[in-house]
Amino acid sequence: MLAIVITRRELLSSMVAVSASAVLPDLSFAQARSSDLRINADRLRHSLEELSVFGRPAGGTFSDGVSRVAFTDADFAGRNYAMQLMRAFGMEPRIDPAANIFGLRPGSAHNLKPILFGSHIDSVPSGGNFDGDLGSMSAIEVMHTLKEHGVTTRHPLQMVIWTDEENTFAGSGSAAGVLQPADLSRVRIGISLAEGLRKVGGNPTRLAEARLSPGAFHCYLELHIEQGGILYKANVPIGVVEGIVSIDEYDVEIRGFANHAGTTPMKERHNALLAAAKLIEVVQEVVTREPGRQVGTVGRLQVFPNAPNVVPGLVKHSIELRDLSEETIARLGNEIQKRAQEIARDTGTEIIMEKAEHDAPAGADLEMQAKIEVAATELGLKTMRLPSGAGHDAQMMAKIGPIGMIFVPSVDGISHSPKEFTRWQDCANGANVLLRTILLIDRATP
């Protein structure tokens, strides 16, 4: 329980009169000790397993996944569990108007901005027990580890569990000033976002107070499962995220003419689903014909009137394009748009393709990427740089400060599924890299 104070030269020189030689042994001692510091892997696993109960299917086990959709009773219970964990080692949680849960550990240097880190604990319906949970429970575990080892950082440490990552980014979006008052009336799972926030302790009328001004934190760090199979396939334990991809989402409406499938000759048809089929293939072709990590997906599609004996008269579907480069997806979108109009001519349909959403890319800070690599290397863990194809609270934080993200492998690349799994050793590795990166950053501040 030795207090290891990670100090800063300026602070020391301004506060205590010591010789340079007296400072150096202290630092190297602190460095040596912080190099040995490890999170408690069993305790981390235990908290992930305990959290998994909230939203677990009736009669199920850990491997049956979780439905902890934001603002449901399961979410409320999961949040209470997290706050109970924090209180257990003396950290009093604070809930802001956006219902984000914060936990502060003061630093020794009062003029430094906090290092912010965390994730979320809400899930998609029938999701897994690692998406968000790992980063959240690891943030608590890092705080607990520092507390039990009596380590005080120079920067204040601020952990956070963001509200409703999976649907609205209500928590991190409020912090970044992105959430609009109009969003509060959006209704989902039967209640508005405003009601949802109120239910879990937020205060939608004071949402503006949840906003963090640019520069409010030193940096933001998030540990998360990859939710893809790149690390798992490459057998690399630590991913260093280069950035979170830009997303263009289009709404496509294909207007043909519904008619009797028995009496309408093939040549007389204006078949909206045939046009959609051609467009789905075009999306695949345009996205894959050039090298790169860009992806394109038609994930949602509805047919009208949707009867076996009626030529489809109307099809609505999404097209989603993602890449770190927003220029790339803009160019792909234009090419698809052009090809869509050719399909419309060929099939006697009308195709309206409109951009429904644009998420700018969120680059990870290069310094932070380097720090994560150093931390992992010091822990003997191989790393790989990769983009995040999934959205994360970190992309909101990137709007107001430098961010870094640590990925750990998802077995078989599966996520948003009860089958989502990250090996316990990988979970512990990720939490240790998070801890060590925080300490490296803290130490690196001039």
Added chain:
Amino acid sequence: MLAIVITRRELLSSMVAVSASAVLPDLSFAQARSSDLRINADRLRHSLEELSVFGRPAGGTFSDGVSRVAFTDADFAGRNYAMQLMRAFGMEPRIDPAANIFGLRPGSAHNLKPILFGSHIDSVPSGGNFDGDLGSMSAIEVMHTLKEHGVTTRHPLQMVIWTDEENTFAGSGSAAGVLQPADLSRVRIGISLAEGLRKVGGNPTRLAEARLSPGAFHCYLELHIEQGGILYKANVPIGVVEGIVSIDEYDVEIRGFANHAGTTPMKERHNALLAAAKLIEVVQEVVTREPGRQVGTVGRLQVFPNAPNVVPGLVKHSIELRDLSEETIARLGNEIQKRAQEIARDTGTEIIMEKAEHDAPAGADLEMQAKIEVAATELGLKTMRLPSGAGHDAQMMAKIGPIGMIFVPSVDGISHSPKEFTRWQDCANGANVLLRTILLIDRATP
């Protein structure tokens, strides 16, 4: 109000002692008179307009179409209207256990089987005012015309309004012995078929009594709108149906793997919707690459989980193939099945394509086709032979006796839509051809 008795030589010779010369003038007189006989076009239009009220959208007009789904209150009211029309000129309707409405007009020759004709008055949801209604109201109109002109045929004339053509063929299917007891428990629009039959006057426990034995009728005639655009486009007022096409309906299930649309590289995907898109194009290609009137349709398609940001893991869709030749559609189905397995290999998916339904073709009787042509020609109306791509009660009757079908043009080929329309002159033409064909058949019996 002169009674015109269309007689048969055998009957005359067996019942009354007359010379051949005495018979011939009678016949030619009768022929001359029956050639002049016309239905009342205004009355037919009036009854179609009055019937259209039952199931009309609130506040709508005739051109807003009708939702008279079988067994709904609208169907019940429409049936009552039809029976009231029959009673108005002295025809007492009879309801059989399958809730079919029959109206009998005795013939002069008691050993001849009835000439059966009619259609249905139930509609699809948001359907039109001609599909079924025209044949039903024309059947009543033919009976009314014969009554007011005092014409007695040699064959008894039996008109019929069949129950629930649009969904279960409950009426004509029971008459043909096709409906199974298990079908009675099928639930639709909230009630079982048994309950539905009971609601409109049927008796499901005695359904077997609704069955007509083969040879129970001399022939079956049905006037119907084409529900396609062939006659309308060719500007031909009367279609002579060669037969009702055979239908093969397949259920297709494409099993891929649902995964995150942002984190799953294109090459790692098992995209069920991409596979479906390729299969939809294959259906189009296989069906259209050889000459003929065969059609193929993917009309119903569902995507799971159907979210913009999830690679589709499962797609279920229908494939429906139609042609007068069941060998043709069997061959096309086999070819599509083969190509589906190639697509499965190429896309890393599993494709299960299973036949869900097979309707045998129902050929129209060649003699009856010829009679319809003669009747139309005598009325100065051009004819065209064509298959019926749509199913009709006539296909059930074809299982137990010779059938003939008369088509009239649908404007722009539109049907199963509020926009369904058949010009009033075409309606009258169809009813007159029906009347004249009945009289020709009646006269032709040796």
